[in-house]
Amino acid sequence: MIRINENFLKLQSSYLFSNIANKISQYQEANPEAEIIKLGIGDATRALPPACVAAFHRAVDEMAEDGTFRGYGPEQGYRFLRDKIAEADFQQRGADISAEEIFISDGSKCDTGNFQEILAGDISVALPDPVYPVYLDTNVMAGRAGDIKNGRYDNIHYMACTPENGFVPELPPESVDLIYLCFPNNPTGAMISKTELARWVDFARQNKALILYDAAYEAFISDEGLPRSIYEIEGAREVAVEFRSFSKTAGFTGTRCAFTVVPKDCMAYDSSGASHCLHALWNRRHSTKFNGVSYPVQRAAEAVYSSEGRQQVRAIIDFYRKNAARIRQAMDDLGYEYVGGTHSPYIWINTKSDSWEFFDRLLEKAGVVCTPGLGFGTCGKNFIRLSAFNSHENIEAAMKRIQKAHGALRAF
Numbered sequence: 001m002i003r004i005n006e007n008f009l010k011l012q013s014s015y016l017f018s019n020i021a022n023k024i025s026q027y028q029e030a031n032p033e034a035e036i037i038k039l040g041i042g043d044a045t046r047a048l049p050p051a052c053v054a055a056f057h058r059a060v061d062e063m064a065e066d067g068t069f070r071g072y073g074p075e076q077g078y079r080f081l082r083d084k085i086a087e088a089d090f091q092q093r094g095a096d097i098s099a100e101e102i103f104i105s106d107g108s109k110c111d112t113g114n115f116q117e118i119l120a121g122d123i124s125v126a127l128p129d130p131v132y133p134v135y136l137d138t139n140v141m142a143g144r145a146g147d148i149k150n151g152r153y154d155n156i157h158y159m160a161c162t163p164e165n166g167f168v169p170e171l172p173p174e175s176v177d178l179i180y181l182c183f184p185n186n187p188t189g190a191m192i193s194k195t196e197l198a199r200w201v202d203f204a205r206q207n208k209a210l211i212l213y214d215a216a217y218e219a220f221i222s223d224e225g226l227p228r229s230i231y232e233i234e235g236a237r238e239v240a241v242e243f244r245s246f247s248k249t250a251g252f253t254g255t256r257c258a259f260t261v262v263p264k265d266c267m268a269y270d271s272s273g274a275s276h277c278l279h280a281l282w283n284r285r286h287s288t289k290f291n292g293v294s295y296p297v298q299r300a301a302e303a304v305y306s307s308e309g310r311q312q313v314r315a316i317i318d319f320y321r322k323n324a325a326r327i328r329q330a331m332d333d334l335g336y337e338y339v340g341g342t343h344s345p346y347i348w349i350n351t352k353s354d355s356w357e358f359f360d361r362l363l364e365k366a367g368v369v370c371t372p373g374l375g376f377g378t379c380g381k382n383f384i385r386l387s388a389f390n391s392h393e394n395i396e397a398a399m400k401r402i403q404k405a406h407g408a409l410r411a412f
């Protein structure tokens with residue numbers, strides 16, 4: 001008899017985006033004339049940088065000729081891209097990362113979800129709350145979570161991210177084996193300082209733990225003093241794996257290209273305590289289950305590092321930053337407490353009321369869609385996330401509507 005992996009039965013259904021979609025269609029039916037502005041989505045809205053499009057086209061033309069056609073590429077990615085990443089994203093910032101330590105993939109969602117697969121089933125896991133849901137769900141699938149009570153699983157160490165700790169989790173009081181960190185953060189938009197990150201690296205070294213560091217929103221960091229990579233911290237090579245993506249940097253959400261950095265010094269242990277190189281294990285896993293990102297997509301990603309590509313990427317990020325600044329200004333004017341929007345496209349707003357009730361009021365009174373914070377974890381129950389991924393016109397219109405509907409929105 002064929003049997004299922006029963007851990008999948010423990011997963012909570014992800015009602016977040018389907019609930020939002022249902023509420024929008026109900027509202028639209030009742031108000032057919034209303035023009036809804038969606039600030040809930042975490043997807044890029046600007047076209048690919050022209051330098052990437054040109055490189056993409058050139059590579060497709062190469063595929064059209066026998067002489068330049070390429071079949072299967074290296075599973076780890078082409079050297080032309082890995083070399084550029086190693087130099088521009090790491091070495092130029094003083095982070096000692098080589099091209100061999102970079103694995104090109106089709107997305108950080110898959111990488112952050114898959115990496116736990118090479119680790120033992122009975123390790124302890126620490127996760128921020130609120131959090132990008134992929135980290136939790138993939139650990140539940142792997143059987144690392146116990147029963148669920150009041151929205152939280154037994155055996156998972158939840159690290160509350162609240163206004164009190166500046167949305168940067170505190171070190172766990174006891175040892176944990178696997179730690180997920182994400183900065184700039186989705187959903188809060190919060191950022192971590194080098195000093196705070198160094199504490200996590202020290203903690204991981206002391207406890208022989210591993211940090212999975214998700215830096216998918218690194219391009220939004222606007223302060224040179226903040227760490228763009230965990231490898232800017234001394235000792236991180238021994239205890240951290242980093243995930244990066246071209247999705248939010250260069251609008252590759254539909255084109256798909258990302259990478260994972262696994263330093264050769266990064267170790268994990270077997271049941272006898274003997275150490276093993278995670279790079280070798282991940283290489284084995286990656287080359288067995290993944291067959292590389294398409295050649296044209298890797299050429300398009302490479303163009304991000306050309307001088308035109310850099311300028312174009314900067315212009316796109318600045319465009320979203322301007323939106324984020326407009327949202328922050330509106331929240332300041334209205335007296336809301338919030339975090340994010342400076343080093344991130346997300347603004348995490350304290351509604352001081354139930355996040356779904358606020359969602360309903362915002363849709364009903366202003367025709368604006370947000371993401372209710374509860375969808376990212378119990379600590380998000382009074383927060384909403386607004387996204388800067390939109391046109392200037394829509395952001396402006398949404399902020400004016402929120403300002404007008406202000407009295408009816410606030411529960412405080």
Ligand code: PLP
Pocket residue numbers: 042106107108109110112132182185186214216244245246247252253257258
């Ligand atoms: N990590 C975080 C924190 C994200 O918010 C997202 C997407 O929203 C991803 C990773 C996924 O990125 P990708 O498009 O590379 O799969």
